[in-house]
Amino acid sequence: MRKMMTSVAAMTAAIALAAGAASAGQEDNLVVNEEIEIVVRTDAPAHMENVDTIYSGWTFRSDETQALQMDDFDNPGMIFVDMGREVFDAAAGSEGKSCASCHESPENLKGVKAVYPKWNDQAEEVYTIEMQINECRTDRMGAEKLKYNGGDMTNLVALLASVSRGMPVNVAIDGPAQSTWEWGKELYYSRTGQLELSCANCHEDNYDNMIRADHLSQGQINGFPAYRLKNAKLNTVHDRFKGCVRDTRAETYAPASPEFVALELYLSSRGNGLSVEGPSVRN
Amino acid sequence: MKRTFVAAAVVMAGTFPALAEVVAPAAVTYADGAVAQSLTGQAGNADAGRTVMTTRGLGNCIACHQVTALEDFPFHGEVGPSLDGAGDRWTQEELRGIVANAKMMFDGTIMPAFYKKSGYVRPGDGYTGKAAKEEDLEPLLTAQQVEDVVAYLATLTE
Numbered sequence: 001m002r003k004m005m006t007s008v009a010a011m012t013a014a015i016a017l018a019a020g021a022a023s024a025g026q027e028d029n030l031v032v033n034e035e036i037e038i039v040v041r042t043d044a045p046a047h048m049e050n051v052d053t054i055y056s057g058w059t060f061r062s063d064e065t066q067a068l069q070m071d072d073f074d075n076p077g078m079i080f081v082d083m084g085r086e087v088f089d090a091a092a093g094s095e096g097k098s099c100a101s102c103h104e105s106p107e108n109l110k111g112v113k114a115v116y117p118k119w120n121d122q123a124e125e126v127y128t129i130e131m132q133i134n135e136c137r138t139d140r141m142g143a144e145k146l147k148y149n150g151g152d153m154t155n156l157v158a159l160l161a162s163v164s165r166g167m168p169v170n171v172a173i174d175g176p177a178q179s180t181w182e183w184g185k186e187l188y189y190s191r192t193g194q195l196e197l198s199c200a201n202c203h204e205d206n207y208d209n210m211i212r213a214d215h216l217s218q219g220q221i222n223g224f225p226a227y228r229l230k231n232a233k234l235n236t237v238h239d240r241f242k243g244c245v246r247d248t249r250a251e252t253y254a255p256a257s258p259e260f261v262a263l264e265l266y267l268s269s270r271g272n273g274l275s276v277e278g279p280s281v282r283n
Numbered sequence: 284m285k286r287t288f289v290a291a292a293v294v295m296a297g298t299f300p301a302l303a304e305v306v307a308p309a310a311v312t313y314a315d316g317a318v319a320q321s322l323t324g325q326a327g328n329a330d331a332g333r334t335v336m337t338t339r340g341l342g343n344c345i346a347c348h349q350v351t352a353l354e355d356f357p358f359h360g361e362v363g364p365s366l367d368g369a370g371d372r373w374t375q376e377e378l379r380g381i382v383a384n385a386k387m388m389f390d391g392t393i394m395p396a397f398y399k400k401s402g403y404v405r406p407g408d409g410y411t412g413k414a415a416k417e418e419d420l421e422p423l424l425t426a427q428q429v430e431d432v433v434a435y436l437a438t439l440t441e
Contacts, residue, residue: 190404191404192403192404192405193403193404193405193406193407194395194403194406194407194415194420194423195395195423196395196396196403196404197393197395201393205393206361206362206393209360209361209362210358210359210360210361210362211346211347211360211361211362212339212343212345212346212358212359212360213357213358242412245412246407246410246411246412247410248407249406249407249409249410250403250404250405250406250407250412251405251406251407251408251412251413251414251415252407252412
């Protein structure tokens with residue numbers, strides 16, 4: 001059992017849960033296509049003060065949902081990866097280039113997703129992978145930016161995640177990125193909205209507990225973009241942030257806002273050591 | 284305009300004397316986390332309180348608390364302690380304080396304050412994700428709903 005529970009009733013509930021969890025494969029390991037080993041639990045990175053072990057959101061999901069991620073034929077997110085390949089190969093803009101013109105194949109970009117968000121020297125700010133993709137489009141292809149949270153962009157991000165699956169998340173939080181990281185940390189612990197809840201209240205203090213019908217995870221983002229059975233599409237990290245902030249009855253930040261970029265860097269760093277897992281399947 | 288308002292107020296006060304006695308969120312006084320005085324001057328209705336406890340758009344207390352007497356309603360949370368026996372553990376005054384603003388009883392608790400309308404960071408307009416105007420904010424529960432919940436909690440004895 002991961003945590004101490006407060007009351008006897010909670011204990012009973014927890015035992016029931018643990019029993020359910022055994023069948024839900026909470027201790028199971030994830031190997032995709034019987035080939036790609038995914039680290040779904042490991043020691044927390046040193047910069048995490050209140051958590052010893054980090055867990056992928058996959059470990060909190062039901063047997064059925066977990067199974068969907070074990071084979072690419074069953075993973076509905078992989079359809080979007082294929083669509084991402086089309087965007088990767090499509091020439092756009094004044095230079096008549098596609099992503100493939102410079103990078104050859106997505107596989108050539110293996111490892112990239114694992115280190116984003118990342119400090120960009122020229123722009124002197126932390127870049128998400130979406131920002132980097134859009135810079136390639138405007139500066140190298142002479143093309144329009146893709147909509148930050150739009151389908152083409154999300155499919156490309158899913159593609160870049162898929163080729164990095166199994167590699168450890170490893171974002172840098174020191175050097176010039178440090179102040180952004182600290183801002184993200186502050187946002188993570190800020191209690192917002194009329195319910196006055198922070199990310200930490202649910203995902204640090206209460207992971208593995210039920211909140212009504214939801215089994216709370218650590219809110220890790222190594223699995224993004226995530227295919228959610230609930231809305232049957234790929235969900236971006238910033239959309240997920242928005243949903244969780246909204247659920248505290250707060251005014252949310254916008255996708256692509258500097259606040260969400262900072263939060264994304266911070267959250268990514270809380271997953272340093274887990275494997276890149278996107279596109280994951282969640283409920 | 285003003286006259287009709289005053290007239291209406293008089294009529295209402297005449298019909299429902301208790302309305303005049305509702306304590307505004309900012310006027311509630313806490314002593315060691317407890318609130319001595321009823322927020323409405325009236326006793327709460329335990330049946331109505333049960334509905335508040337179990338309804339998502341209202342108290343949704345079972346999102347965080349397990350309550351054996353409410354087992355007909357599915358999915359009880361584990362974020363807070365079980366409320367079985369809460370009516371034995373706490374006086375009505377304490378329960379009123381806990382429901383109105385649990386932070387007065389349990390410093391820094393995750394439990395939301397249900398009878399408060401200011402002092403929030405980035406308050407939203409309900410669950411829209413849009414900004415709320417601070418002056419338009421209503422407490423999560425009305426004074427009467429708080430009293431109803433308190434009346435229900437008082438029935439949770441072992």
